[in-house]
Amino acid sequence: MSRELTKKDINPIVAKMSYKEIESIFGVQAAHVAKVMGVKKTSKKKKETDSEGDK
Amino acid sequence: MLNHGQPNCVDSFARDARLIFVQYQDDSGNVNSITQAEFTSGLDQTFLDGRFNGATDQRWYLTPTVNNVVGERAESVKQDIDGIPFNVRQGIRMYDGTFYGTVAATQYVNVLKSMSCQNIGMFIVDVEGNIIGMSNDVTGDLDPIKVQRNTLDVIYKFPSSSEVQQIKLMFAYEENEQDGDLKHIKASDISADMLTQTSMSTVVLGTATAISTTGFTTAMTYTYGAQFANLPYEGAVFGDFSIYNETTMSAVAVLTAPESPAGTYAITFVAQTAADVLTVSYSKTTGTGFETVTDLSVTV
Numbered sequence: 001m002s003r004e005l006t007k008k009d010i011n012p013i014v015a016k017m018s019y020k021e022i023e024s025i026f027g028v029q030a031a032h033v034a035k036v037m038g039v040k041k042t043s044k045k046k047k048e049t050d051s052e053g054d055k
Numbered sequence: 056m057l058n059h060g061q062p063n064c065v066d067s068f069a070r071d072a073r074l075i076f077v078q079y080q081d082d083s084g085n086v087n088s089i090t091q092a093e094f095t096s097g098l099d100q101t102f103l104d105g106r107f108n109g110a111t112d113q114r115w116y117l118t119p120t121v122n123n124v125v126g127e128r129a130e131s132v133k134q135d136i137d138g139i140p141f142n143v144r145q146g147i148r149m150y151d152g153t154f155y156g157t158v159a160a161t162q163y164v165n166v167l168k169s170m171s172c173q174n175i176g177m178f179i180v181d182v183e184g185n186i187i188g189m190s191n192d193v194t195g196d197l198d199p200i201k202v203q204r205n206t207l208d209v210i211y212k213f214p215s216s217s218e219v220q221q222i223k224l225m226f227a228y229e230e231n232e233q234d235g236d237l238k239h240i241k242a243s244d245i246s247a248d249m250l251t252q253t254s255m256s257t258v259v260l261g262t263a264t265a266i267s268t269t270g271f272t273t274a275m276t277y278t279y280g281a282q283f284a285n286l287p288y289e290g291a292v293f294g295d296f297s298i299y300n301e302t303t304m305s306a307v308a309v310l311t312a313p314e315s316p317a318g319t320y321a322i323t324f325v326a327q328t329a330a331d332v333l334t335v336s337y338s339k340t341t342g343t344g345f346e347t348v349t350d351l352s353v354t355v
Contacts, residue, residue: 011293011310025269025310025323033311 005029007036015039068239069181071124071152072250076116077199079176087113087176088196089188089240098240100247108255108344115178116170117254119158121224125151128234147203148228159211159222162279167209167224175202184242184249189232197240201229255344258288260335260351268331268355270323275337287318288345295339298324302331327355 014022015037022039023030034041077087093102106115129146154163176199179187188197206227214220242249261274276285291312298307310323327333335351 005311005313009293009311009313011308013308014310021326025326 005033005036010037012037018042066239066241068179068185068187069183071126071179072120072182072184073180074118074121074152075178075180075186075199076118076170076175076202077114077177078112079174079199079201081110082112086191086194086196086198088191088194088198089178089186091195094197094240094244098245098247103247103249103252104340104342104344107252108340114255117180117252119154119163121152122155123153125149144230145233147230148232148234149225150202150228151223151225154222154224156219156221159220160279161211164209164211164222167222168207170202171207172205174204176200177202180249181239182250184245185239186245186249187237187239189236190238192236197238200237201232203227203229253343255346257348258337258345259285259349260337260347263335263351263353265321266353266355268329269326270321271353271355272319272321273335273351274319276318289314289317291320291337291339291345293322295337295345296320296322297336297338298322299334300327300331301334302328307333329355331355 010033014033017025017039019030019034019039019041022034022037026033033039080086089098096102103115106113107117108114126148128148131145132143133140134143135141153159178197178199181187186197187200189200191198203226206225208223208225210223210225212218212221212223257278259276259278261276263271263273265272275288275291277288278285280286291314293309293312296309296312298309299305300307307327308325310325312320312322314320322335331354333353333355335353336347338346340346
């Protein structure tokens with residue numbers, strides 16, 4: 001079993017990705033990677049008012 | 056004629072412990088010396104890491120410990136004229152040393168033989184950690200000792216009931232190298248232990264599996280080990296992998312490279328287009344060096 005990824009195991013550019021992008025790359029590990037890199041899931045309500053999507 | 060007076064205690068070097076092979080000249084034609092300027096700015100671990108992990112035309116290739124070194128120079132070649140032995144030229148100095156035990160793996164035979172036919176030089180690291188080379192009176196630098204081309208011989212000996220495996224290494228010093236030019240840099244002037252340094256290792260990226268447009272898995276190994284079971288290379292980190300998209304001709308950012316099990320890495324990268332061809336390589340040049348010499352091709 002692989003040990004859990006820490007911040008030093010992840011390229012810092014991941015912090016600039018959208019949650020959706022992280023999900024598409026990391027699959028089941030996406031939630032953990034996003035949490036470690038401080039990327040938040042954009043709420044549905046915000047999505048409706050923000051044309052730029054989940055940034 | 057030179058004066059024969061000497062100080063009371065003259066520093067000298069000890070028996071050989073390890074050898075540093077290097078291309079005698081780099082690609083620009085400069086001798087791969089230890090320069091006076093480098094000595095003045097300090098021969099420290101940073102300097103050594105730069106040499107051990109540097110460009111291949113300047114890299115220091117450090118051997119494991121070598122034992123039972125015999126390095127005798129033959130007597131001068133003489134011509135007998137009217138019974139008088141006139142000197143024709145100095146005799147050839149041979150190098151003859153042996154690697155014993157686990158470092159004398161058969162794979163190392165090929166590594167040593169890869170130096171054949173090359174214009175190489177060497178520095179000797181003695182058991183006290185001094186570096187021995189050739190003093191260059193013109194530049195003031197310590198040059199590598201020139202190795203005579205095409206004289207390298209490598210012989211593997213199987214282990215027996217009373218002996219470990221061994222590799223015997225033999226070659227000749229270049230015929231014009233003069234013993235009087237041999238000089239050393241004292242271990243006390245090197246702020247790192249030469250006897251515990253490590254040389255660059257070659258690692259191999261295994262066939263990619265679980266390929267997607269955002270990742271693949273590869274098992275990394277050394278070139279040493281049993282057939283179908285080379286030793287796994289552990290400890291790689293994402294920053295040491297490089298991926299290049301041959302289709303779009305652009306670099307691809309590696310995002311993570313978690314290791315599980317030992318030596319197997321699940322590499323993720325920024326999403327690429329299906330059917331693009333990626334070239335993957337690995338290079339770690341800080342501290343102990345590791346690098347791939349053959350790229351891995353992955354079609355996503």
